[in-house]
Amino acid sequence: MPADNAAAWDRAAAAYLAVTELPTDVAHYGPDIGTEADFRLLGDLKGKRVLELGCGAAQNSIAFAKQGAIAIGVDLSAEMLAHARRLADQEEVRVELRHGDMADLAFMRAESVDLVFSACAFGFVDDLSRVFRQVHRVLRTGAPLVFSLPHPAYHLIDGRHADQPLLVRRSYFDTEAVDIERFGAIFTRYHHSIADLHTALVRSSFSVDTILEPAPTSSGPRSTDWQEAFRFVPRTLVIRARKEGN
Numbered sequence: 001m002p003a004d005n006a007a008a009w010d011r012a013a014a015a016y017l018a019v020t021e022l023p024t025d026v027a028h029y030g031p032d033i034g035t036e037a038d039f040r041l042l043g044d045l046k047g048k049r050v051l052e053l054g055c056g057a058a059q060n061s062i063a064f065a066k067q068g069a070i071a072i073g074v075d076l077s078a079e080m081l082a083h084a085r086r087l088a089d090q091e092e093v094r095v096e097l098r099h100g101d102m103a104d105l106a107f108m109r110a111e112s113v114d115l116v117f118s119a120c121a122f123g124f125v126d127d128l129s130r131v132f133r134q135v136h137r138v139l140r141t142g143a144p145l146v147f148s149l150p151h152p153a154y155h156l157i158d159g160r161h162a163d164q165p166l167l168v169r170r171s172y173f174d175t176e177a178v179d180i181e182r183f184g185a186i187f188t189r190y191h192h193s194i195a196d197l198h199t200a201l202v203r204s205s206f207s208v209d210t211i212l213e214p215a216p217t218s219s220g221p222r223s224t225d226w227q228e229a230f231r232f233v234p235r236t237l238v239i240r241a242r243k244e245g246n
């Protein structure tokens with residue numbers, strides 16, 4: 001039985017946010033890697049309608065709103081959204097927040113969105129094809145879906161023990177979901193290979209124009225779960241796809 005990820009995020013929200021220091025003036029893609037200031041995948045957001053899936057405390061949506069976007073964030077966790085509401089008030093920007101599953105975007109009109117974005121949330125979703133079909137419906141033709149998720153190679157290693165040799169502890173071809181304990185809660189994480197992601201995107205009528213496997217930034221403060229192994233194995237995968245016609 002998979003874990004109840006919504007309940008897990010409700011339980012974990014405060015602890016997660018206490019250790020993740022996320023910017024609210026530029027979009028982030030994951031821990032210990034560059035930001036949108038480095039990757040430049042989103043373009044000018046002024047006046048654009050931007051939908052963020054799995055927005056958490058909405059730091060990215062707040063950054064989009066500061067750049068003049070009409071920002072909408074969706075998340076499964078009411079607790080995360082409560083943090084998002086407080087943060088948006090504190091930062092004095094307007095973000096429309098929706099409580100729900102990213103695979104159900106019925107509240108958005110077809111072809112009404114200029115960018116769909118998601119950071120570090122797709123790894124908690126089993127059926128990404130369903131999400132891609134919904135995203136395809138709401139995006140304007142030619143508009144981008146930009147997302148980051150754990151790199152599938154990162155599932156293979158356990159680099160927590162710096163004194164031990166870096167070992168492959170799991171097969172790349174093992175697609176079983178994994179339960180992990182973090183921030184006092186149990187989550188189910190899903191393994192999405194690059195080929196599976198590409199196939200699901202193409203079948204949902206997207207074309208992929210960018211795949212990034214960023215190395216860690218060479219300096220700067222590290223995240224609390226930093227491991228030396230991240231110098232050898234990519235931790236985050238970033239993809240930009242564009243909606244093709246139906």
Ligand SMILES: C[S@@+](CC[C@H](N)C(=O)[O-])C[C@H]1O[C@@H](n2cnc3c(N)ncnc32)[C@H](O)[C@@H]1O
Binds near residue numbers: 009055074121125
């Ligand atoms: C690791 S947090 C990332 C939050 C935020 N994007 C960030 O970068 O800090 C993952 C988020 O995805 C949300 N999430 C997981 N599955 C979801 C789903 N099916 N629909 C909507 N949100 C989901 C969780 O509630 C959680 O807030």
